[in-house]
Amino acid sequence: xxxxxxxxxxxxxxxxxxxxxxxxxxxxxxxxxxxxxxxxxxxxxxxxxxxxxxxxxxxxxxxxxxxxxxxxxxxxxxxxxxxxxxxxxxxxxxxxxxxxxxxxxxxxxxxx
Amino acid sequence: xxxxxxxxxxxxxxxxxxxxxxxxxxxxxxxxxxxxxxxxxxxxxxxxxxxxxxxxxxxxxxxxxxxxxxxxxxxxxxxxxxxxxxxxxxxxxxxxxxxxxxxxxxxxxxxxxxx
Numbered sequence: 001x002x003x004x005x006x007x008x009x010x011x012x013x014x015x016x017x018x019x020x021x022x023x024x025x026x027x028x029x030x031x032x033x034x035x036x037x038x039x040x041x042x043x044x045x046x047x048x049x050x051x052x053x054x055x056x057x058x059x060x061x062x063x064x065x066x067x068x069x070x071x072x073x074x075x076x077x078x079x080x081x082x083x084x085x086x087x088x089x090x091x092x093x094x095x096x097x098x099x100x101x102x103x104x105x106x107x108x109x110x111x112x
Numbered sequence: 113x114x115x116x117x118x119x120x121x122x123x124x125x126x127x128x129x130x131x132x133x134x135x136x137x138x139x140x141x142x143x144x145x146x147x148x149x150x151x152x153x154x155x156x157x158x159x160x161x162x163x164x165x166x167x168x169x170x171x172x173x174x175x176x177x178x179x180x181x182x183x184x185x186x187x188x189x190x191x192x193x194x195x196x197x198x199x200x201x202x203x204x205x206x207x208x209x210x211x212x213x214x215x216x217x218x219x220x221x222x223x224x225x226x227x
Contacts, residue, residue, distance in 0.1 A: 032213040046215045046216065089154075099145060099210045101157070104153075104154035104155075105154060
């Protein structure tokens with residue numbers, strides 16, 4: 001069956017550390033993978049997109065990797081801040097479906 | 113540019129009633145997608161509209177329907193409401209339909225509570 005899983009529901013880290021979030025999928029062939037941030041009571045906000053032929057993408061303190069062999073994406077936030085506390089969602093852009101397929105998200109809490 | 117707007121923001125209904133939710137996309141965006149978000153199931157795709165045509169549909173019963181108008185505004189309707197329909201309903205717009213790496217811009221959602 002097709003699955004998309006984000007490794008943990010919640011992740012607690014100390015300010016200044018690097019947060020690493022994992023997204024694994026099975027029986028999908030995404031051409032793209034996207035990461036979104038969602039704050040309580042708000043809709044998701046786009047952060048980064050990575051293509052299947054890209055290994056890594058960076059934007060300021062954010063870094064995304066995409067390994068189509070392992071069927072895994074890693075999302076890193078370096079020098080994390082309390083303002084980074086939110087739920088982070090990965091989403092597959094699956095060729096055959098034409099719509100985004102979302103993981104359930106990881107709730108990140110950055111403590112001062 | 114104004115973002116995606118959704119009305120109403122909050123709604124309380126009782127079982128058996130029907131509800132209509134509205135979404136206005138970002139100006140110039142012709143694709144509108146709807147999602148249901150619950151704590152247990154996460155974000156689940158309902159349907160996508162492009163140029164007034166339903167292009168794609170998720171695995172939801174026929175009680176869930178939608179439409180898109182010529183100005184790209186979209187509505188979704190849920191008939192015969194069930195307790196399990198309580199959720200945050202999110203609308204997202206993009207320039208062109210999904211499947212091609214398009215970024216989706218989400219609205220704030222409509223929180224529906226079915227009693």
